[in-house]
Amino acid sequence: MNKLVNRRRVLRGAAGITVGLPFLDCFLNSSGTALAATNAQLPVCFGTWWQGLGMTPGRWVPDKVGAGYEVKVEMRALTPFRDKMNIISGTKYFMDGRPLETHTTGWQIGSTGRIPLGINSGASLDSQIADVIGTKTRFRSIEVSLDGSTQSYSKRAGSASNPSEGSPSKLYARIFGPEFKDPNAADFTPDPKVMARRSVLSYVADERKDVMKQLGASDRARLDEYFSALRQIEQQLDIELQKPAPLAACTVPTAFGETQPGKDIVEAGKNSKLFGGLLAHALACGQTRVFNINVGAGGLRKAGSTQGWHSWTHEEPIDEKLGYQKEVTSFIEWGNETFAELLRQLEGVKEGSGNVLDRTVILWQSDHGIARTHTMDFLPILTVGKAGGRLKTGIHVSAAGDPATRVGLTMQQIMGVPLSSWGALSNETSKTVTEIVA
Amino acid sequence: MIGKVVRTPKSLFRTGLRAGFAVGVLMAGVAAAPAHAVETRTFVIGWFSEATYSQDNDCVGGINPNIDDQYLKNLADLGYTPSQIEEMAKKELDGENSPIRGLMTSRARVDGKPANPYAYPAFVVDPKLKSSTSNLAYGFDLDGKPGPVEDPQTRQKGIDNEFARALGCMRSFRGSLESRPTYYAWAWGQLKDSMPAWVVTISAESLSKDGDVTVTFDRAFEHLRSNADGSPRADATYRIDPDPRSHNVLHGKLKGKELTFDTPVDFRLMQNPLMAPMEFKMTKAKLRLTLKDDGSISGIVGGYMPWSEFYLGLGTQGPGTEYCITGDIPGIYYLLKKFADADPDPKTGQNRAISAAYYLEAVPAFIASESAQATQHAPARE
Amino acid sequence: MKTTARLLSGAAFTALSLGAALAADAPAEVDTSTVARRLTADEYRTIITDVFGPTIELGGRFEPELRVKGLLAVGTTHVSVTSAGMEQYDVMARAIANQVVDAKHRDLIPCRPANDKAADDACTGTFMAKVGRLLYRRPLTDAELKTYVGAARVATAETKDYWNGLSMSLAAMLSSPKFLFRQVAIVPEPGKPGQWRMEAHAKAQQLSFFLWNAGPDLELLAAAERGDLDTKKGLAKQVDRMMASSRVEAGVRAFFIDNLGFDEFDTLTKDAALFPKFSAQAAADAQEQTLKTIVDLLLTHKGDYRDVFTTKKTFLTQELASIYKVPLVNDGPNGAPDTWVPFEFSKDDPRGGILTQVAFTALHSPPGRGSPTLRGKALREVLLCQKVPAPPAAVKFDIVQDTNNPLYKTARERLKAHATNPVCAGCHKIIDPMGLALENFDGAGAYRLTENGVPIDTSGSLDGVNFTNSAELGKAIHDNPASSSCLVSRLSSYATGRPIDTGMPWAQALLKNFSAGGYKLPDLMRDIALSDDFFSVTPPDTKAAEAAAPNQPAR
Numbered sequence A: 001m002n003k004l005v006n007r008r009r010v011l012r013g014a015a016g017i018t019v020g021l022p023f024l025d026c027f028l029n030s031s032g033t034a035l036a037a038t039n040a041q042l043p044v045c046f047g048t049w050w051q052g053l054g055m056t057p058g059r060w061v062p063d064k065v066g067a068g069y070e071v072k073v074e075m076r077a078l079t080p081f082r083d084k085m086n087i088i089s090g091t092k093y094f095m096d097g098r099p100l101e102t103h104t105t106g107w108q109i110g111s112t113g114r115i116p117l118g119i120n121s122g123a124s125l126d127s128q129i130a131d132v133i134g135t136k137t138r139f140r141s142i143e144v145s146l147d148g149s150t151q152s153y154s155k156r157a158g159s160a161s162n163p164s165e166g167s168p169s170k171l172y173a174r175i176f177g178p179e180f181k182d183p184n185a186a187d188f189t190p191d192p193k194v195m196a197r198r199s200v201l202s203y204v205a206d207e208r209k210d211v212m213k214q215l216g217a218s219d220r221a222r223l224d225e226y227f228s229a230l231r232q233i234e235q236q237l238d239i240e241l242q243k244p245a246p247l248a249a250c251t252v253p254t255a256f257g258e259t260q261p262g263k264d265i266v267e268a269g270k271n272s273k274l275f276g277g278l279l280a281h282a283l284a285c286g287q288t289r290v291f292n293i294n295v296g297a298g299g300l301r302k303a304g305s306t307q308g309w310h311s312w313t314h315e316e317p318i319d320e321k322l323g324y325q326k327e328v329t330s331f332i333e334w335g336n337e338t339f340a341e342l343l344r345q346l347e348g349v350k351e352g353s354g355n356v357l358d359r360t361v362i363l364w365q366s367d368h369g370i371a372r373t374h375t376m377d378f379l380p381i382l383t384v385g386k387a388g389g390r391l392k393t394g395i396h397v398s399a400a401g402d403p404a405t406r407v408g409l410t411m412q413q414i415m416g417v418p419l420s421s422w423g424a425l426s427n428e429t430s431k432t433v434t435e436i437v438a
Numbered sequence B: 001m002i003g004k005v006v007r008t009p010k011s012l013f014r015t016g017l018r019a020g021f022a023v024g025v026l027m028a029g030v031a032a033a034p035a036h037a038v039e040t041r042t043f044v045i046g047w048f049s050e051a052t053y054s055q056d057n058d059c060v061g062g063i064n065p066n067i068d069d070q071y072l073k074n075l076a077d078l079g080y081t082p083s084q085i086e087e088m089a090k091k092e093l094d095g096e097n098s099p100i101r102g103l104m105t106s107r108a109r110v111d112g113k114p115a116n117p118y119a120y121p122a123f124v125v126d127p128k129l130k131s132s133t134s135n136l137a138y139g140f141d142l143d144g145k146p147g148p149v150e151d152p153q154t155r156q157k158g159i160d161n162e163f164a165r166a167l168g169c170m171r172s173f174r175g176s177l178e179s180r181p182t183y184y185a186w187a188w189g190q191l192k193d194s195m196p197a198w199v200v201t202i203s204a205e206s207l208s209k210d211g212d213v214t215v216t217f218d219r220a221f222e223h224l225r226s227n228a229d230g231s232p233r234a235d236a237t238y239r240i241d242p243d244p245r246s247h248n249v250l251h252g253k254l255k256g257k258e259l260t261f262d263t264p265v266d267f268r269l270m271q272n273p274l275m276a277p278m279e280f281k282m283t284k285a286k287l288r289l290t291l292k293d294d295g296s297i298s299g300i301v302g303g304y305m306p307w308s309e310f311y312l313g314l315g316t317q318g319p320g321t322e323y324c325i326t327g328d329i330p331g332i333y334y335l336l337k338k339f340a341d342a343d344p345d346p347k348t349g350q351n352r353a354i355s356a357a358y359y360l361e362a363v364p365a366f367i368a369s370e371s372a373q374a375t376q377h378a379p380a381r382e
Numbered sequence C: 001m002k003t004t005a006r007l008l009s010g011a012a013f014t015a016l017s018l019g020a021a022l023a024a025d026a027p028a029e030v031d032t033s034t035v036a037r038r039l040t041a042d043e044y045r046t047i048i049t050d051v052f053g054p055t056i057e058l059g060g061r062f063e064p065e066l067r068v069k070g071l072l073a074v075g076t077t078h079v080s081v082t083s084a085g086m087e088q089y090d091v092m093a094r095a096i097a098n099q100v101v102d103a104k105h106r107d108l109i110p111c112r113p114a115n116d117k118a119a120d121d122a123c124t125g126t127f128m129a130k131v132g133r134l135l136y137r138r139p140l141t142d143a144e145l146k147t148y149v150g151a152a153r154v155a156t157a158e159t160k161d162y163w164n165g166l167s168m169s170l171a172a173m174l175s176s177p178k179f180l181f182r183q184v185a186i187v188p189e190p191g192k193p194g195q196w197r198m199e200a201h202a203k204a205q206q207l208s209f210f211l212w213n214a215g216p217d218l219e220l221l222a223a224a225e226r227g228d229l230d231t232k233k234g235l236a237k238q239v240d241r242m243m244a245s246s247r248v249e250a251g252v253r254a255f256f257i258d259n260l261g262f263d264e265f266d267t268l269t270k271d272a273a274l275f276p277k278f279s280a281q282a283a284a285d286a287q288e289q290t291l292k293t294i295v296d297l298l299l300t301h302k303g304d305y306r307d308v309f310t311t312k313k314t315f316l317t318q319e320l321a322s323i324y325k326v327p328l329v330n331d332g333p334n335g336a337p338d339t340w341v342p343f344e345f346s347k348d349d350p351r352g353g354i355l356t357q358v359a360f361t362a363l364h365s366p367p368g369r370g371s372p373t374l375r376g377k378a379l380r381e382v383l384l385c386q387k388v389p390a391p392p393a394a395v396k397f398d399i400v401q402d403t404n405n406p407l408y409k410t411a412r413e414r415l416k417a418h419a420t421n422p423v424c425a426g427c428h429k430i431i432d433p434m435g436l437a438l439e440n441f442d443g444a445g446a447y448r449l450t451e452n453g454v455p456i457d458t459s460g461s462l463d464g465v466n467f468t469n470s471a472e473l474g475k476a477i478h479d480n481p482a483s484s485s486c487l488v489s490r491l492s493s494y495a496t497g498r499p500i501d502t503g504m505p506w507a508q509a510l511l512k513n514f515s516a517g518g519y520k521l522p523d524l525m526r527d528i529a530l531s532d533d534f535f536s537v538t539p540p541d542t543k544a545a546e547a548a549a550p551n552q553p554a555r
Helices: A002-015 A022-028 A073-084 A104-112 A125-133 A168-176 A192-214 A217-241 A265-284 A309-315 A326-348 A405-414 B010-019 B021-032 B067-077 B082-094 B100-104 B162-167 B182-191 B307-315 B318-326 B329-339 C011-015 C018-023 C041-052 C083-100 C121-135 C142-159 C162-174 C200-212 C218-226 C232-244 C248-259 C262-267 C280-300 C305-309 C318-324 C372-383 C411-418 C422-436 C470-479 C481-496 C505-516 C521-529 C542-547
Strands: A045-050 A085-091 A142-145 A290-294 A360-365 A379-384 A395-398 B039-050 B108-110 B113-115 B196-204 B211-223 B236-239 B248-255 B258-270 B279-291 B297-306 B342-344 B351-368 C032-038 C181-188 C196-198 C313-316 C341-344 C460-462 C465-467
Touching: A045 A104, A045 A125, A073 A085, A073 A326, A073 A379, A085 A405, A104 A125, A104 A405, A125 A290, A125 A405, A142 A168, A142 A265, A168 A265, A192 A217, A192 C142, A192 C162, A217 C032, A217 C083, A265 A290, A265 A326, A309 A326, A309 B067, A309 B182, A309 B318, A326 A360, A360 A405, A379 A405, B039 B162, B039 B182, B067 B082, B067 B100, B082 B100, B100 B318, B162 B329, B162 B351, B182 B318, B196 B258, B196 B351, B211 B236, B211 B258, B236 C318, B248 B279, B258 B297, B279 B342, B279 B351, B297 B307, B297 B342, B307 B318, B307 B329, B307 B351, B318 B329, C041 C083, C041 C121, C083 C162, C121 C142, C121 C162, C142 C162, C181 C200, C196 C200, C200 C218, C200 C232, C200 C248, C200 C481, C200 C521, C218 C232, C232 C248, C232 C521, C248 C262, C248 C280, C248 C481, C248 C521, C262 C280, C280 C305, C280 C313, C280 C318, C280 C521, C305 C470, C305 C481, C313 C318, C372 C411, C372 C422, C411 C422, C422 C460, C460 C470, C465 C470, C481 C505, C481 C521, C505 C521
Parallel strands: A045 A290, A045 A360, A085 A395, A142 A290, B236 B351
Antiparallel strands: A085 A379, A360 A379, B039 B196, B039 B351, B108 B113, B196 B211, B211 B248, B248 B258, B258 B279, B279 B297, B297 B351, B342 B351, C032 C181, C181 C196, C313 C341, C460 C465
16 A cells, blocks of 8 residues: 555656645545545435326416526425426427336336336436445435335336335434444545546556647647646545545434324325435435435325325316316425425535535426326426536426436436436437536 | 237238228228319327317216215115225225225125126116216217207207216216316327327318318328327328228218218227227217318217227226226216117117217328328428 | 457457557657647547447537537637546546446457456557557557556556456546547658648548548558558548548538537427427437438439539438428338438429428527528528628517517518618628528428418529529529538538638639539548648647657657
């Protein structure tokens, strides 16, 4: 180890590149206590909110496209988040002549970009993302459901779904039970692969630098930009090789007892709030960086009512005077209120001048577009959160007739999944939603 | 397992053409048209559903209960006591394992034993669902007899549309031409992107002059092509499936923008089994169409429909569709049976057909004929 | 095996030992260089596919490119790498390198280490020398090779895995500026003190990127190393070989994608309520339609370039056919993907020529309407190389934009009302008449004869030539000398990465030959590729030259 570090020093001296000294100190000081990175950014997180049964036309999609859109009545509860949120309207799941399995096909395309052929189905986008950002956390991802079921839309290629946890108290035990280790007290061992990458970069620094000797002045100025960009990569690696910054916001939430399973919307809403708080703390404590929330809309009902959200969508006539389905719209509004409360939980955990939501993006998708007719077009999609500055927000993008997979591709790309296109057949796209990429 | 629907390999289609199926079908259409027919317009159907005209107060005491409440009634019909039913309902509401669904999917009684109610609807206690009392319904006078029902569009009386009466108090079969009934909106939405489309050809000496007109209906190989906003795409090209079962020819009159086809015909279009009826079939069918300024057409087709096929379309879908979309399926069986008004069974006297009317909208389309490749070089319409 | 890479396979590879690689070393006496162009996304992809095979997934995404003087190719000499872009290059490089060493692709590596857990400099050297020559488009210097062998050794030591080490070293090479930028090495012109010329490998990549939109193949590299490219005869032999290859289509497509601004399709949107037929597929098919039309006419049939504005022949998919309102059969089963079908409009049809295609009419229209002004401007600027001034500040456009105004039912009437303002009238006079001839195509390219119920008047004039419809406009552009001189200017600018104005002597000379030969694009490409100007270099910055240490192999 010493030998390598010394060589690095020599190489740096020769090349005249200044790299932050803390990196070297990190290797020279085995205690590690005084070596926390000072300017390390907290990592980005990704979440999904799968809420079935779409939306009501005229009550969800803003009329205004671009920034400063108006929040429609069905989305009212999300008004406080307007500037942290993007709406992508008008996209479609393509069938390519394949038979439709209502409620199933939409999720398949929304989560994996394709209608599976046989059992060899693809991975869901959240697990692709978890493979990039979630490899070093205790949980690669956490799945929860609001209706108490184990269903989720998160899956690895060719395998079954990652089951959801339906009980907040069980999730508490899973995250903050006896297995929980305070991340700030944990030992730190640098990843040998990262060390190797850093060594390689140092090793080739001179070879790269000699390109400058062969250039004219204007080209040299351009290559200067390349080298400063390269230095950022090196610095990122340096940060990864140091003991992570203390997670100042990490606290263990207060334990609570078993709650009612989320059969009616009141209980589901309570559970969602508890899940939100737990996930916020789990993210703040570095336990996971990816989470999936399945609302499980179909079976949810109002307390005392015999009829569920899903049967309302089919059976409720359009109110002639109002021009929409009253009950259905109230369920969708409930969904958005519940979502807003979960967002507030994420905002509630402060990290320095920001909060957990700031470094997160949550993708909100549905299996169908228009609630009443279960369309495969007019799909409602939201993204909430700036993903640590990787997304622009406060924008309504109208993408009528485009594959919905554009949004999934964008999410995966900003999370660093090496991917230039996503999906299959007509659902394949290489066109990201450029309007929202920072 | 999901598999790609490969109905017609290229070679088969070609062979079919050469064998003269498509040519024959097409020629039949043209030959049957007035000999000097010069103007032909072709369309693809972009919306098809029962023609409903639901009004406030057309169901005495309100429409039929929602399915959960209906199930509680059905439990009583099965002999459960009010306290037993209350207990089951409480479990259902509490999200515990309630026996209701299980009891409902076996609520038929064959030889006293529980049986599938969708396969044996006649062995379920008739839930006596309500039917519409309205005397306004789209359609035609099919039997030539006077009657109280009036078409709200044509104001013609003596309309035969007992289907509208039978299902007029079922939630998802209520609606207007504009606010589409939920059952059809759902089924069409599910099928339009995969089910082979239906195409329409209208031929006349001139479509801007009153006179004789011929219309044909056929099934295409391709599903309906959609626009970016999900609406049916105009000016797409469809090939006609030579299967004669879905070939229909009607002769009628053009007056102004209205086309009427009063000579009764047998009418049949194959469709995807997800939709009831499993195939669209009518006897003594009449038709009216309107040429619209935007180039599309809409209209009503009415006739006698074998109600058992409509029932089977729902029955084969079973409990999921009953619970989520249609409401009590054996109840619908009894409604259809009760209001059936034609084609009596010679043995039992039970009518096997029910008068009905369906509504269609179609947008301009190209239809490939035998000379398809040649028409690819033809000047197109604006 | 499917993973066979175009350039890494074959006997030449296995015969090459480390020693041989080093012997084939080094452009001699490279002193300085000029104008480094950043690889375009397509060039990067093509090189990776050529070197490692088509089964390598690239992953990642590319930074936006920059349009300078109408071309992204000229922009490549202005762009650098941002930190976000660098992150992506780094991700892609690692993704590619990991695949190259994985079990599926390991056959690309012609040797095996003595021990999977330890470094093997000989094997690494063999591989990196060969790959390096293809990625850097020249042999590695001794010092460079030693660096990458050493980098692999270091990484192997830290990860205790030879393949990991090799992968990391390869990844480093893939994010090196020597790969990402097309550096142009120059050498003093022999016998002409103070004059410089492109070094042979620089010539090779100049040729291959222009003609094939790809890096040099092994034969071209060998020709460079033999000195063939420094002789007229040797150069002509290589150019003729490359022009005869099917890969020239990629070169032609890349030029027209750049010249016609198809990158703007990435951000093009249409109001779906007004233009429901303009789907994502329609947008993609529209670009391909124009490219297919061009390739078929200019390459397959060696036609007259000017006919791209008048040809009635094109290719359509079913999606496009419904926009043009013509029938087009897909012979496949229900749900089969759309097919491309050759299609010919009739002689008197207003449709025909690339100006009437969706890729032109829709691209140069705002989201909610057509725009004779934008189309006319694009026509002047893109196809005739004429500069149209930007509109003056603080002009009100509400009359033009309100397509529902009952007083002005057609675009012509709206523009007439708008251009009463004398400040605007001057420019509108030179751009609108051309755009108005395309008013039979709405904002998404759909064919129409009326607007708001009023028949559309498509008459106009271009530089004194009158026309009554889009077909005659196409003929007017065809006959206008600016359309062919503009192509010469754009293609030579594209080839060299620096603006070549129509008035420059080289452009004049090229135009003369182009016109004399009947306006054949392949002839023009050949002419450019054989020109001294194509390989000419800017005199080096003397200070830089003095400061630069000789870049000799450290043998």
